[in-house]
Amino acid sequence: MIPDRSPQIPDEGDVPAPRRMFLREPGWRVGHKLGSEREFCYMMAPGQDYYHRLLDGEVYVHHGDERLCLACAERRGLLAYQPRGLGRAGSPAGLVIEYDPSAGDSGPGVIELDQ
Ligand SMILES: [Zn+2]
Secondary structure, eight states, X not given: OOOOOOOOOOOOSOOOOOOOOEEOXXXXXXXXXXXXXXXXXXXXXXXXXXXXXXXXXXXXEEETTEEEEHHHHHHTTOEESSOTTTTOOSOOOOOOOOOOGGGOSSOTTOOOOOO
């Protein structure tokens, strides 16, 4: 008899979809925590009254001595999920003025707009 085991992965809540991440705050850099040396995130997570450790292998951001895990960096607004300038189309179609100074008739500085 074959045990009826469901291959389904247990639901661990909402897993965020993979997305690209941008760090554009001046002076902030991305670091990679390796080893078991004790280093702490400089922000407390909501509901915690202690500073949590950065864990072996964790990616974090740092600015001088200040280190933040990505969760705290996001809470602090350091991370963005859209490239700079997205959503802003190029400049609106500008008014093109054709001016031929050799055209003669009109006096200097007079521009005729041909519609
Ligand atoms: Zn943190």
